[in-house]
Amino acid sequence: MVENKQEFWRWKEYNWHDESLDPKGAEIISAGVDVGSVSSQAVVMVDGKLYAFSNMRTGSDSPDSARKAMSWALENTDLKLEDIHYTVGTGYGRVNVPFADRAITEIACHARGGNMMYGPTVRTILDMGGQDCKAIHCDEKGKVTNFLMNDKCAAGTGRGMEVFADLLAVPIEEVGELSLDVDEEPPPVSSTCVVFAKSEASSLLRDGWSKKRVLAAYCSAMAHRIVSLLDRIGVEKDFAITGGIAKNSGVVARLEKELGLIALKSNYDTQIAGALGAALFARALIEKQRKKVSQ
């Protein structure tokens, strides 16, 4: 008998494009594809303006995910893959983007993307991805001056949060709000390991803790863990958060409290920062190429 098990970790996949923008006759159409271990995004820019993007779960095959992300971003637009002048691949699967002209690390791309999303005053970018956590210092042009990436350990990553959402049978998109609905902030669970934190949570539930309280304890542990990571390179204003967990109000609020800083907000979707940066690199690279040719 097959159990009808709801997948609580599953977040919504989507695509978008700007109907008011007409890509025909554009000087440069550039694209960035970020193939992460958990999610993939494709961004298309028309003369430096965001035109279209997609955000979906990465499948078992990286090249396939890259192609799917790209065609989904282009869906309902008048553009085809061949219309794109230059594509940069980034993320864990960056060398597996078959149609990319170059691969650039997600560190550099997040700094560049963050610079566009949050403006030239941003100096510290925290990216909380599906299976990694990055702390990046950049200058006013979005160039990296210091970075640190932790992709060894699940604590402080999206996967860690997915494990908890699943354990508590709470849809991942609701975790943040629910965790903030507590009268008093509970002590955090083990922030050192998701496996141990999960056992602790089971024990707390047995002790009568409400789901909200356990979520609060885990979000608190996660924030604490992320601050340890950030402390290694220091946090300089202005501070911004990208990636999926940026949408988790419970973690963001606790992070801001512990750091004593408010994170800048953006109108852009926080999950496209990497692909956006990649598309910006793509534009710069094709511009450089064209200048060389004309000399």
Place this chain on the structure above:
Amino acid sequence: MITAGIDMGSKYVKVVILKDGTVLSKAMAATGFEPAEAAAACFKRAVQDSGIDRSSIEHITSTGAGRKAAPNINSDITDVGAAAKGVTHLLEGVRTVIDVGAEEGRGIKIEANGKVVDFAVNEKCAAGAGAFAEAMARALEVSLDEFGKLSLKSEKTIPMNAQCAVFAESEVVSLVHAKTPKHDIARAVHDAIASRIVSMVRRVGINKEVALVGGVSYNCGFVDSLGRALETEVKIPENPEYVGALGAALAAGERIK
């Protein structure tokens, strides 16, 4: 002289009752969510099996991750100290002790009399201990015992990228989808744990004889992987999961004088 040792492990509580260097009885119980209660119940059982009266126990020493929470004890001793004493009592010529439990892995360098010279601990990360094997056995949907045996059937070493139990679970699922034989996956997992443990043990130096203790010793797959990674034979005493409690009981005896 009658003493008792209580090893408050994160997964299992072990009790040993010792009279003049001979084990009278031993008992084990799951720690569960109430360690002190589990320990008390386990202790009661051990006393019942020993045939002696509770009041004749002169000194009780605890060890293990939860040693401070053990009920009615007279003293406590570190896991490292307990393992060293326990092994020296059971085996001859041991100079390196490898102790792998559910949540911690340790490499200990000892002298002939059981004195600890150096130690390296792998803690607070499930990937460095038994919890990793358990999580992967679950991902493959086999019992831990089967998991160990499966690993022995493999003749290949496949690489594992993930260094975290949570990420490794996803990797195992992908490997299964890609039709990788379960026994090869099992071996890769045991090889990974063994390699991590051996790196830590190298920090104290690998000197024969090498002994392995702790509950994970029952995992034949892990023992095989460990032997290969160390390139030397590993001695396992009888009842390896009780070595910590035994060591604590021996320490208790020293503290009476």
Place this chain on the structure above:
Amino acid sequence: MKANYGYLDGSGEYFITIDTDLCLKCSDHGCVGACPVGMFEIIVDDYDDEVAAIKEAHRKKLKYDCAPCKPISDRPPLPCVAACTPGAVTHSW
């Protein structure tokens, strides 16, 4: 730029930091040959600079891969740090 390769997990923080601004001044790349495990490599980074980096395969296992150079007792100077003439390499543990 300070490139921090490594990770932090429940058992501690393990990072090798390569200061690429200092690294650029080097021509003999002593780190590559000095490491007994061979974890250093020379790459062209995202900003087109030729600098040293830790190979991807080792970044998540630094605690274990660096263990041979870090015995508990009588720890000698680390070969990679000693070999780096501009002083660009540091270990966090």
